Amino acid sequence: xxxxxxxxxxxxxxxxxxxxxxxxxxxxxxxxxxxxxxxxxxxxxxxxxxxxxxxxxxxxxxxxxxxxxxxxxxxxxxxxxxxxxxxxxxxxxxxxxxxxxxxxxxxxxxxxxxxxxxxxxxxxxxxxxxxxxxxxxxxxxxxx
Numbered sequence: 001x002x003x004x005x006x007x008x009x010x011x012x013x014x015x016x017x018x019x020x021x022x023x024x025x026x027x028x029x030x031x032x033x034x035x036x037x038x039x040x041x042x043x044x045x046x047x048x049x050x051x052x053x054x055x056x057x058x059x060x061x062x063x064x065x066x067x068x069x070x071x072x073x074x075x076x077x078x079x080x081x082x083x084x085x086x087x088x089x090x091x092x093x094x095x096x097x098x099x100x101x102x103x104x105x106x107x108x109x110x111x112x113x114x115x116x117x118x119x120x121x122x123x124x125x126x127x128x129x130x131x132x133x134x135x136x137x138x139x140x141x142x143x144x
Contacts, residue, residue, distance in 0.1 A: 061090065064093040081107070
């Protein structure tokens with residue numbers, strides 16, 4: 001209410017409206033900035049550790065319904081490299097990554113096989129060599 005309180009000079013309707021919109025306008029501006037401005041991520045390191053490896057156990061490409069648009073295998077690998085990961089399991093929803101896709105040229109991290117199965121509304125991450133799972137195998141089975 002401080003912006004709308006009486007001042008020594010009378011406020012016109014226009015000045016009161018402008019003052020009233022400044023607060024919400026600043027909030028909207030901050031929200032837009034949070035979405036659009038780059039947010040640097042600290043690079044992960046294993047300095048000072050013995051035998052440490054930085055691995056992401058759950059990463060999606062654009063093959064998943066909740067993957068980032070345009071997030072190809074090459075972009076996933078490049079992002080993980082920049083963040084300091086040494087390996088990443090590619091676990092798209094119901095799409096088995098078996099390592100048969102060509103690893104993008106110049107990629108220095110290992111892209112490991114995996115999948116995230118969607119079964120009965122649950123998400124189960126399977127890492128390592130996996131076989132395709134057919135949804136018909138679970139029809140008629142009890143939930144749980």
